[in-house]
Amino acid sequence: MKTISENACFGGTQGVYAHNSDTCGCEMTFGLFLPEEAQDGPVPVLWYLSGLTCTHENAMTKAGAQTWAAEHGIALIFPDTSPRGDDVADDEAYDLGKGAGFYVNATQDPWAPHYQMWDYITEDLPRLIDANFAVDLERQGITGHSMGGHGALTMAMRLPGRYASVSAFAPIAHPSVSDWGRKQLSAYLGADESSWQAHDTTLLMREKGFDGPILIDQGGSDQFLDLLKPEALAEAMAERRQEGTFRMQKGYDHSYFFVSTFMEDHVAFHADALYGR
Amino acid sequence: MKTISENACFGGTQGVYAHNSDTCGCEMTFGLFLPEEAQDGPVPVLWYLSGLTCTHENAMTKAGAQTWAAEHGIALIFPDTSPRGDDVADDEAYDLGKGAGFYVNATQDPWAPHYQMWDYITEDLPRLIDANFAVDLERQGITGHSMGGHGALTMAMRLPGRYASVSAFAPIAHPSVSDWGRKQLSAYLGADESSWQAHDTTLLMREKGFDGPILIDQGGSDQFLDLLKPEALAEAMAERRQEGTFRMQKGYDHSYFFVSTFMEDHVAFHADALYGR
Numbered sequence: 367m368k369t370i371s372e373n374a375c376f377g378g379t380q381g382v383y384a385h386n387s388d389t390c391g392c393e394m395t396f397g398l399f400l401p402e403e404a405q406d407g408p409v410p411v412l413w414y415l416s417g418l419t420c421t422h423e424n425a426m427t428k429a430g431a432q433t434w435a436a437e438h439g440i441a442l443i444f445p446d447t448s449p450r451g452d453d454v455a456d457d458e459a460y461d462l463g464k465g466a467g468f469y470v471n472a473t474q475d476p477w478a479p480h481y482q483m484w485d486y487i488t489e490d491l492p493r494l495i496d497a498n499f500a501v502d503l504e505r506q507g508i509t510g511h512s513m514g515g516h517g518a519l520t521m522a523m524r525l526p527g528r529y530a531s532v533s534a535f536a537p538i539a540h541p542s543v544s545d546w547g548r549k550q551l552s553a554y555l556g557a558d559e560s561s562w563q564a565h566d567t568t569l570l571m572r573e574k575g576f577d578g579p580i581l582i583d584q585g586g587s588d589q590f591l592d593l594l595k596p597e598a599l600a601e602a603m604a605e606r607r608q609e610g611t612f613r614m615q616k617g618y619d620h621s622y623f624f625v626s627t628f629m630e631d632h633v634a635f636h637a638d639a640l641y642g643r
Numbered sequence: 644m645k646t647i648s649e650n651a652c653f654g655g656t657q658g659v660y661a662h663n664s665d666t667c668g669c670e671m672t673f674g675l676f677l678p679e680e681a682q683d684g685p686v687p688v689l690w691y692l693s694g695l696t697c698t699h700e701n702a703m704t705k706a707g708a709q710t711w712a713a714e715h716g717i718a719l720i721f722p723d724t725s726p727r728g729d730d731v732a733d734d735e736a737y738d739l740g741k742g743a744g745f746y747v748n749a750t751q752d753p754w755a756p757h758y759q760m761w762d763y764i765t766e767d768l769p770r771l772i773d774a775n776f777a778v779d780l781e782r783q784g785i786t787g788h789s790m791g792g793h794g795a796l797t798m799a800m801r802l803p804g805r806y807a808s809v810s811a812f813a814p815i816a817h818p819s820v821s822d823w824g825r826k827q828l829s830a831y832l833g834a835d836e837s838s839w840q841a842h843d844t845t846l847l848m849r850e851k852g853f854d855g856p857i858l859i860d861q862g863g864s865d866q867f868l869d870l871l872k873p874e875a876l877a878e879a880m881a882e883r884r885q886e887g888t889f890r891m892q893k894g895y896d897h898s899y900f901f902v903s904t905f906m907e908d909h910v911a912f913h914a915d916a917l918y919g920r
Contacts, residue, residue, distance in 0.1 A: 579893070586884045600889065601878030607863045609893035612877065616856070616886035 367498060370395065376436035377402040380426065389482045389490040390449040396491060397426040397444035400499060401436045408502035410640035411441045411495075412633065413529075415487065417512030418546075419465045422446045425511070430626040434633035440640065441501050445487055447513070449480035461546065462553055468541075469517030470565050472554040481554060488521055488528075507636035511535040511625050512594070513546075515582075519567040523576050531639035533581035533632045535625045536588055539599035540568040546593040568595070571602035580610030581635045583628045585618030644775060647672065653713035654679040657703065666759045666767040667726040673768060674703040674721035677776060678713045685779035687917035688718045688772075689910065690806075692764065692791030695823075696742045699723045702788070707903040711910035717917065718778050722764055724790065726757035738823065739830055745818075746794030747842050749831040758831060765798060765805075784913035788812040788902050789871070790823070792859075796844040800853050808916035810858035810909045812902045813865055816876035817845040823870040845872070848879035857887030858912045860905045862895030 370382040378401040387394040403409050412435065414425050425431065426444045435442045448454075448467035455476035457463035463477075472481035496503050508529045510518035515537025522532035541547020542562045551562040563569045580603065584596045600612050618624040637643075647659040655678040664671040680686050689712065691702050702708065703721045712719045725731075725744035732753035734740035740754075749758035773780050785806045787795035792814025799809035818824020819839045828839040840846045857880065861873045877889045895901040914920075 584881070586886055591884065597878050597881035600881035601874050604861070604874035604877035604889065604891060607868065608891055609863055611888060611890045612881065613888045614881060614885055 367494060375399060376432050378404065378432075378436055380432060382422065382426075385494055387486060387490050389486045391480050392449045392451040392454055394450065394486065394491075395422050395446055397422045397442075398495065398499060399426075399432050399435055399442040401439050401441065403439035404441060404500040408500045409439055409441050410505035411443060411501045411503065411507070412636050413443050413445070413487070413506065413508040413510075413518065415445065415469065415508070415510030415514030415517040416447050417510070417514050418447070418461050420447050420514075421465070424622070425625070428622040428626065430629050431633060434630050438633055438637035440633065440637060441499070443491070443495065445491055448483065454480045462550060466513070466550060468513060468550045468554060468565070469520065470551070470554050473561070474554060474556050477554050484521075487517065488525060505530060505640045507531040507533075507640055509533040509535070509632055509636065510537070512590075512620065513538055516541060516565075516567055520565055520570060523567070523570040523574055524564060526577055529578070531578050531636045532576060533635055534583075535628065535632070536584050536590070536594055536620055537567060537582065537599070538594055540566060540595040542566040542569065544593050544595055546590070568598040568602045571599060571606055571608065575606040575608045578609070579635070579639060580608060581632060582610070582612045583632070584612075584614055585620060585624045586614050586616045587618060588620045588624075590620050644771060652676060653709050655681065655709075655713055657709060659699065659703075662771055664763060664767050666763045668757050669726045669728040669731055671727065671763065671768075672699050672723055674699045674719075675772065675776060676703075676709050676712055676719040678716045678718065680716040681718060681777040685777045686716055686718050687782035688720060688778050688780065688784070689913050690720050690722070690764070690783065690785040690787075690795065692722065692746065692785070692787030692794040693724050694787070694789030694791050695724070695738050697724050697791075698742070701899070702902070705899040705903065707906050708910060711907050715910060715914035717910065717914060718776070720768070720772060722768055725760065731757045739827060743790070743827060745790060745827045745831060745842070746797065747828070747831050750838070751831060751833050754831050761798075764794065765802060782807060782917045784808040784810075784917055786810040786812070786909055786913065787814070789867075789897065790815055793818060793842075793844055797842050797847060800844070800847040800851055801841060803854055806855070808855050808913045809853055810912055811860075812905065812909070813861050813867070813871055813897055814844060814859065814876070815871055817843060817872040819843040819846065821870050821872055823867070845875040845879045848876060848883055848885065852883040852885045855886070856912070856916060857885060858909060859887070859889045860909070861889070861891055862897060862901045863891050863893045864895060865897045865901075867897050
């Protein structure tokens with residue numbers, strides 16, 4: 367692991383690090399914010415999974431999460447959204463290939479050799495961070511934006527006990543029936559739609575739900591509402607009697623201005639769960 | 644109008660009053676909390692509509708709303724849930740007739756002569772209260788529990804501009820397809836289901852929504868979830884992109900212990916709207 371940069375930030379440190387990922391078969395870069403409290407011992411962790419076209423860097427600089435993570439003494443992890451490098455398959459479209467890993471383990475060519483983002487986020491990167499930083503992986507929460515909200519929600523539901531809490535900003539909520547989903551899931555997982563179910567938040571909510579609290583924020587003027595399908599998730603959460611809150615925020619769009627506006631609430635929500643309040 | 648009782652309460656006054664209602668053709672009783680600020684001039688108003696079997700009295704004594712209304716300087720109105728008196732038709736069932744007016748204007752015998760609760764809540768009682776108390780009807784919010792949540796939501800959507808905000812605790816959300824609804828709507832309005840649509844929150848949400856914020860709390864262990872149908876409303880709100888928050892509260896049932904737990908949030912929510920915050 368090598369250090370790309372470290373900056374003092376809200377009394378703690380915002381770092382960027384790179385490492386050779388066996389899972390993805392390439393060098394991967396991630397951001398990690400450690401609050402001041404990490405100097406005294408391991409701190410709880412909040413994962414932030416980013417959306418289409420993003421790297422580790424967008425949320426780290428635009429979501430305003432460090433403000434609140436410092437207040438609550440929580441670390442933030444900002445992974446990349448796909449494998450990277452010249453050897454890695456790509457597509458000309460913004461929503462397939464690099465920057466669009468969709469948080470799945472690809473089984474299809476040409477994606478399978480590197481596009482293993484599910485395992486990267488849930489196994490490879492936690493192991494690396496646990497070995498190198500003062501974090502307490504017994505206390506993890508997960509959140510994300512758009513494609514990252516999809517990743518956060520599917521991981522939280524499929525790994526019971528792993529995350530104490532999950533939230534999402536404008537998640538891709540029902541990809542198996544959306545153009546944000548069918549294209550990527552068929553490319554990465556193949557045409558057999560039964561393999562997609564494990565990567566569809568609405569279907570997972572109908573099937574199992576999450577054993578903990580959920581917070582969803584969705585902008586009411588989001589330009590991608592037809593692709594995100596929040597109504598499917600809202601219904602599934604209520605039908606499941608899922609502990610949680612679904613908020614439609616009037617006038618907000620899909621941007622980081624929306625994300626940053628409600629970040630305080632999300633970090634406080636995770637802090638309550640991570641500190642057992 | 645006559646005064647039944649007045650008690651000092653959180654620096655203001657909790658009163659109970661009775662009046663002859665032309666609309667209902669009988670004497671009607673209601674509770675009214677006026678905060679201390681009402682001594683200096685008109686204050687904003689929050690309506691609280693009660694559920695099946697309740698009178699004006701249940702929420703007044705069990706919901707804990709005066710605590711927070713006093714803090715925000717807001718009046719609370721607690722109407723009865725049906726016409727009353729020996730001349731008024733009734734049914735042996737708890738969910739039809741007295742205590743079960745369902746906030747509609749009945750058109751069918753034997754209910755039509757007295758069961759005019761829509762007009763009573765939206766016309767008769769506001770006029771009376773405006774003439775006798777220091778309230779500002781330019782600033783009204785409305786909430787309710789169960790059948791009262793149904794009343795609050797249907798009134799808010801069908802009277803645009805009247806209420807700045809609407810909230811509900813475990814509302815009967817889709818009565819036209821529920822045993823809490825089909826029985827009462829057919830009795831009061833007749834077999835023609837087209838007349839029911841104006842009294843079904845989910846159908847009104849699909850059709851028009853509400854021009855302001857909505858807050859819904861639903862207990863996850865509510866014993867009447869199958870009758871309330873919160874999933875239909877959650878989906879309709881998200882599909883409409885309705886500004887608002889839908890919360891599934893883990894472990895809470897249908898009782899006033901649930902209502903009182905979240906009353907602080909609801910009064911604060913209405914206060915924000917009533918004071919233009």
